[in-house]
Amino acid sequence: MGNSSEGWTREVRERDELERTIDWKQGLAISIGVPLLILPLYFIGVVYLNSLEIGWCSTWVGLLVMALYVPLWIYSQHETGVDLHRS
Numbered sequence: 001m002g003n004s005s006e007g008w009t010r011e012v013r014e015r016d017e018l019e020r021t022i023d024w025k026q027g028l029a030i031s032i033g034v035p036l037l038i039l040p041l042y043f044i045g046v047v048y049l050n051s052l053e054i055g056w057c058s059t060w061v062g063l064l065v066m067a068l069y070v071p072l073w074i075y076s077q078h079e080t081g082v083d084l085h086r087s
Contacts, residue, residue, distance in 0.1 A: 022030075051059040 047059055047063070050062070
């Protein structure tokens, strides 16, 4: 029987010798940027499919209910003292 830890340590050494083509900052930008590009398209698709399946009336009601949270969020930011207009 061979020692399985020898194979594991060799794999770790080989992995550590791989060239890193991107650094952690680029990886972070990619991991945040890709969902920001995908989510608007996903939201548009969900609204469109909901309108086809159930109808536009319920879709508009749902969008209105979601839009009502925006003034509540602005009010809560004002109450906690967060400056929304800082540059």
